[in-house]
Amino acid sequence: MASITSSGLRSNLDINSIVSQLISAERTPTQNRLNRKEATLQAQISGFGTVKSALSALERANTVLTATNTFMGIKATPGNSNLLTATALSSAPIGSYNIEVSQRAQGQTLASGTFSAVSSTVGTGTLTIEFGQYTGGDPQGLPPTPPTGFNPNADKSSLTLTIDDSNKTLEGIRDAINTAKKGVTASIINDGSTGGGYRLMLSSDDPGLKNSLKITAGGGDGGLASIAYDPTTGVNNLTETVAAQDAQIKVNGLSITSSSNTLSSAIAGVTLTLQDKGSTTLNLSRDTAAATNAVEGFVKAYNSILETVNKLSFYNAETGEKGALLGDAALRSINAQMRRILGDGVSGDSTFRTLSSVGVTLERDNTTKLDILKLDSSKLQQALGTDAAGVSKLFAGSGSGDTRVEGLSSRLNTFLDATLSRTGTLQGKTDSFNARLKDITGQRSALDQRMAKVEARYLAQFRAMDAIVGKMTSTGNYLTQQLAGLSAFYTNQS
Incomplete structure (x- = not known):
C-alpha cells in the first residue's frame, strides 16, 4: 500500500503517526481474524495430509494380505546351505527330500597355442563358432558317445566372423x-613361457554340455586353422582346459541331469541352486512367518491410523486445547467405515469368518485410552497350521467372477483406494480448504485497498485541519500584535 505523508507543519502535529495508528487500529481486527482463519485452514490441510499418509501406509500393509501367497507360502530349508539353496512356490509339496549333488554344471574353456605378443598375427578368413559339440571331458582324444538324451543347443545361433587385415591379430x-x-567370451592370458606365452582363451558363457564349443576356420591365408576345434572329427588345435559338463544330482535316489546349476523342475514348484558337491536334506514346510509378519504389519498400520485420528480430533476441557480436525465429519466417517469393514465377517466356506477367529481383536489400550487392534500370534499360528487356505480366504477372499467372495482386506483396500483417489474424500476436503485459503488471499487484497482509501481520506482530513489551524494561528498572531500595539499607545498617552 502506497504511503501518503504529511508533516503537519502548521499545527505542529505528527500527522503520519496519528494516521498510522488510526489505520492500524482499524486494520488489526480484520487482519487478526484472517490470520486466525488462515492458521486454522493450514492446520486442517496439514492434518488431512497426515491422515492421507497414515492411510497410504495402511493400504500398503493391507495389500500384502490380499495376496494368497502371503498365507500359502512354502519355506524351503536345506540342511546344508553351502551345498544348495532353494526357493519354493505355494504349490510345492510339503515334505522332506534327500538330495545328493555329485556334479555341478560348468562351461567349457579352450586355449590356443602360444604367441609372442597380443599383436601377433593369427590369420585371415572366416571363423565359425557353434554350440553343442559333446566332448565328454577328454581333451586328449576323441570323445566317447554322447549320453542318452543329449541334444545340441538349438537355442543359440552359430557365430560367423570375417577376419581380415583389420583384425587378424590375437x-x-x-x-x-x-x-x-553370441554366448562365448574371449580373453588373452600370458602363461609366462619363454618367447611370449600369449594364449587366446575361449569360454562358453553358459554351462552344460549343450553349450560346448565347435570352432571351424575356412578361406583366407589358412592361419585361422591354428584355433580350430572339432573333437568329433579329431581337430584339436585348441586345448580344452575346462570341460563342459552337466549338473548331476539325485533326489530321493532318482538321478537328474541338468545343463544349469539352477534346477526348476527337479521337484515341482521348487527351484534348486547348486553350490557344491555333497549330500543334504531339503525340508519344505508352511511359511507361517511371512503371514504372521504381514498381519503384524497390518495391525501396526491400523493402530497408527487410530492414534493419528485421536491426535487430530482431541479436546481438553481443562486447557481448552483441541485438535486441528476436531468434529470433522469426514474424519469420523472414515474411521467408522474402516471399523465396520473389519468388524464384518466373511461368507463362503472359510473355516475362519472373523478377525477374532485368527487372533486379531479390538481391545482397550490403557495407555492411549483407544480401542486398538491386538494380535494373539499363537492363535494366528494355530490357525495357519490348521487351515492356511481358510486364513487366506478371510483376508484375501476366494473365487472369481460371480462366485467371488471378498475377504476383509480386499474390502478394506477397495475403500482405501476410493478414499485416497483424486476424487476421494481426502482430496475433496483438501481442495475445499485450499479454495478457502485462496479466498483469504483475496480478502487481504481487498483489505489493503480499503485501508489505502481510508488512509488517503484521513490524510486529506488532517491536511484540511492543519490548514485551518494554520489560518487560526496566523489570525491569532495578528490580533496579538494589534492588541499589543494598542496597549502601548494608551500607555504613552497617559
Whole structure:
C-alpha cells in the first residue's frame, strides 16, 4: 500500500503517526481474524495430509494380505546351505527330500597355442563358432558317445566372423568375438613361457554340455586353422582346459541331469541352486512367518491410523486445547467405515469368518485410552497350521467372477483406494480448504485497498485541519500584535 505523508507543519502535529495508528487500529481486527482463519485452514490441510499418509501406509500393509501367497507360502530349508539353496512356490509339496549333488554344471574353456605378443598375427578368413559339440571331458582324444538324451543347443545361433587385415591379430580376434556377444567370451592370458606365452582363451558363457564349443576356420591365408576345434572329427588345435559338463544330482535316489546349476523342475514348484558337491536334506514346510509378519504389519498400520485420528480430533476441557480436525465429519466417517469393514465377517466356506477367529481383536489400550487392534500370534499360528487356505480366504477372499467372495482386506483396500483417489474424500476436503485459503488471499487484497482509501481520506482530513489551524494561528498572531500595539499607545498617552 502506497504511503501518503504529511508533516503537519502548521499545527505542529505528527500527522503520519496519528494516521498510522488510526489505520492500524482499524486494520488489526480484520487482519487478526484472517490470520486466525488462515492458521486454522493450514492446520486442517496439514492434518488431512497426515491422515492421507497414515492411510497410504495402511493400504500398503493391507495389500500384502490380499495376496494368497502371503498365507500359502512354502519355506524351503536345506540342511546344508553351502551345498544348495532353494526357493519354493505355494504349490510345492510339503515334505522332506534327500538330495545328493555329485556334479555341478560348468562351461567349457579352450586355449590356443602360444604367441609372442597380443599383436601377433593369427590369420585371415572366416571363423565359425557353434554350440553343442559333446566332448565328454577328454581333451586328449576323441570323445566317447554322447549320453542318452543329449541334444545340441538349438537355442543359440552359430557365430560367423570375417577376419581380415583389420583384425587378424590375437587381440583383434578377441575383440571381434566379444563384440559379437553370441554366448562365448574371449580373453588373452600370458602363461609366462619363454618367447611370449600369449594364449587366446575361449569360454562358453553358459554351462552344460549343450553349450560346448565347435570352432571351424575356412578361406583366407589358412592361419585361422591354428584355433580350430572339432573333437568329433579329431581337430584339436585348441586345448580344452575346462570341460563342459552337466549338473548331476539325485533326489530321493532318482538321478537328474541338468545343463544349469539352477534346477526348476527337479521337484515341482521348487527351484534348486547348486553350490557344491555333497549330500543334504531339503525340508519344505508352511511359511507361517511371512503371514504372521504381514498381519503384524497390518495391525501396526491400523493402530497408527487410530492414534493419528485421536491426535487430530482431541479436546481438553481443562486447557481448552483441541485438535486441528476436531468434529470433522469426514474424519469420523472414515474411521467408522474402516471399523465396520473389519468388524464384518466373511461368507463362503472359510473355516475362519472373523478377525477374532485368527487372533486379531479390538481391545482397550490403557495407555492411549483407544480401542486398538491386538494380535494373539499363537492363535494366528494355530490357525495357519490348521487351515492356511481358510486364513487366506478371510483376508484375501476366494473365487472369481460371480462366485467371488471378498475377504476383509480386499474390502478394506477397495475403500482405501476410493478414499485416497483424486476424487476421494481426502482430496475433496483438501481442495475445499485450499479454495478457502485462496479466498483469504483475496480478502487481504481487498483489505489493503480499503485501508489505502481510508488512509488517503484521513490524510486529506488532517491536511484540511492543519490548514485551518494554520489560518487560526496566523489570525491569532495578528490580533496579538494589534492588541499589543494598542496597549502601548494608551500607555504613552497617559
